[in-house]
Amino acid sequence: MASLxxxxxxxxxxxxxxxITKAKQMVAAAKLRRAQAAAEAARPYALRLGAVxxxxxxxxxxxxxxxxxxxxxxxxxxxxxxxxxxxxxxGGLNSNVVKEAKxxxxxxxxxxxxxxxxxxxxxxxxPITREYPKGIAKHFDTSTVRTPGFEEAxxxxxxxxxxxxxGAFDVAHLVAPKFQSALVQTPATAQLIPxxxxxxxxxxxxxxxxxxxxxxxxxxxxxxxxxxxxxGGLLEREASEHGASMTAMDNxxxxxGDLISALTIQYNRRRQAAITTELIEIIAGAEAL
Amino acid sequence: MALHFExxxxxxxxxxxxxxxxxxxxxxxxxxVLEGHAAFMSTIRDGAVQVYKTEGGEPEMIxxxxxxxxxxxxxxxxxxxxVDEGA
Numbered sequence: 001m002a003s004l005x006x007x008x009x010x011x012x013x014x015x016x017x018x019x020i021t022k023a024k025q026m027v028a029a030a031k032l033r034r035a036q037a038a039a040e041a042a043r044p045y046a047l048r049l050g051a052v053x054x055x056x057x058x059x060x061x062x063x064x065x066x067x068x069x070x071x072x073x074x075x076x077x078x079x080x081x082x083x084x085x086x087x088x089x090x091g092g093l094n095s096n097v098v099k100e101a102k103x104x105x106x107x108x109x110x111x112x113x114x115x116x117x118x119x120x121x122x123x124x125x126x127p128i129t130r131e132y133p134k135g136i137a138k139h140f141d142t143s144t145v146r147t148p149g150f151e152e153a154x155x156x157x158x159x160x161x162x163x164x165x166x167g168a169f170d171v172a173h174l175v176a177p178k179f180q181s182a183l184v185q186t187p188a189t190a191q192l193i194p195x196x197x198x199x200x201x202x203x204x205x206x207x208x209x210x211x212x213x214x215x216x217x218x219x220x221x222x223x224x225x226x227x228x229x230x231x232g233g234l235l236e237r238e239a240s241e242h243g244a245s246m247t248a249m250d251n252x253x254x255x256x257g258d259l260i261s262a263l264t265i266q267y268n269r270r271r272q273a274a275i276t277t278e279l280i281e282i283i284a285g286a287e288a289l
Numbered sequence: 290m291a292l293h294f295e296x297x298x299x300x301x302x303x304x305x306x307x308x309x310x311x312x313x314x315x316x317x318x319x320x321x322v323l324e325g326h327a328a329f330m331s332t333i334r335d336g337a338v339q340v341y342k343t344e345g346g347e348p349e350m351i352x353x354x355x356x357x358x359x360x361x362x363x364x365x366x367x368x369x370x371x372v373d374e375g376a
Contacts, residue, residue: 041301048297048368052330052359150299150370208361211317211331217357220332224356224370231299 004274007267011260018256024089025249032182032242038147039179039235046228053195053225055208056218066215068161068222071194072170077114079137079169080104081160081192083176083233084124085241086143091248093177093185093240094123100187101175102131116169120156121237137168147238153231160230161223164193176233177240183247185240192229195222292324293364294340296351298372303351304340311365312339312348313358322358322365329360338367 002010057069082101084094101124105115116137119125129136140156142148160172172193177185190196210217291307312321314336320329333356339348356369 038300042299044302045297045299045368048359048366052357052368056330153299154370208328208330211315211329217330217332221357228299 004267004270007263007270011263011267014256014259014263018253018260021249021252021256025246025253028242028246028249032239032246035147035235035238035242036179039232039239042232042235046232049221049225049228053221056214056221057195059214066219066222068164068193068226069195069218072164072167074170075113077116077169077171078108079116079118079160079163079172079193081118081156081172081174081230082120082124082128083174083237084119084121085237086122087241088123089248090241090245091251093244095127096185097175097177097187098124098127100189101128104173104175104189105132105135118160118163118172120234137163142234148234150227150231153227153234156230157223157227160193160226169193174229174233176236179236179239179243182243185244190229192226195225292322292326295364295366296338296353296372297366297368298370303372303374308340308342309344309346310341311367312341313365313367314338314353315358322360326360326365328362330357332357333367333369 057065080101082097084097088094101117105117108115115132116135117128117132118137119128119139120142122141122143125136125139138159140152140159142152145152163169164172171191173189174192175187175189178188179185292310294304294306294308294311295302296304310321310323312319313331314334316332316334319336320331322329333353335352335354337350337352339350341348352373353367353369354371354373356367358365358367360366
């Protein structure tokens with residue numbers, strides 16, 4: 001049986017935990033708004049780049065297509081680029097991403113492919129390294145900057161393209177959380193390299209002039225496209241992290257509230273019982289005289 | 290008589306407006322775009338995009354880095370990685 005003092009201390013500690021979770025929830029809500037705005041602001045660029053890619057890829061095909069678009073011709077070595085957050089306190093977000101990555105890895109291994117990982121963000125490292133200690137090709141640390149931006153995406157893209165050129169992998173997939181709402185973030189897998197041929201929606205026969213040439217432009221465009229994909233992934237991650245964190249902290253705050261009221265009732269009952277006992281003792285003592 | 294000009298970076302849409310003429314630093318030389326330009330696509334080198342709001346007016350210079358320009362029916366779209374305004 002906990003004494004009155006112990007109960008009081010516990011109520012105090014739950015209260016201070018609640019204060020922390022509440023603060024974190026409000027911070028996450030504010031950051032979520034900013035992350036969503038950033039994700040929205042990035043959309044026009046990605047959209048246009050995608051449209052340009054589609055119209056170009058339709059024109060350059062066959063043998064002349066660059067390697068980033070056509071692939072190495074092999075389909076043996078797969079790289080999973082897994083985007084996790086750097087900080088915790090965001091519910092099941094990271095474990096869901098890791099689960100999705102492991103699922104993909106299992107599927108590929110079952111098909112007889114070699115799988116390696118490229119990890120972005122701190123939180124995915126431990127669980128994936130535990131399961132595939134030899135499969136980790138590289139990590140990319142995004143924890144040194146406050147909000148990862150286009151520069152980080154560029155750094156990642158450069159490393160990936162260099163690895164691709166060295167023949168470290170044939171196909172790369174991007175596993176990243178997709179922000180749907182503050183409540184729902186589902187991990188999604190998309191092929192990153194070779195760049196999946198976008199559907200050609202360009203039905204106009206307009207003659208477009210290219211300078212320097214179609215292939216040169218495409219060659220410059222592809223790394224940029226990958227960069228944009230990664231940038232999108234990072235932005236989604238930010239939004240997902242804050243959304244998930246907000247929801248998790250909201251739950252935590254509510255749980256703490258429930259716990260506090262339960263403990264307070266227990267505390268009051270115990271106090272009353274103690275007072276009653278004391279009164280009975282006094283009355284019994286007085287009557288005995 | 291206006292050319293629709295859009296300047297977009299990964300972080301945001303910098304410009305979306307109707308202007309008279311834009312001079313773009315193309316990889317193989319500068320080129321000016323007026324309304325009704327033929328469909329055209331070019332990579333750009335680092336340099337200043339000159340935006341002429343009105344005919345004969347003073348151009349507004351916008352420094353851009355890395356990207357390309359596309360001219361289509363909808364006007365001119367410049368996709369750049371970095372933009373430095375007011376340079």
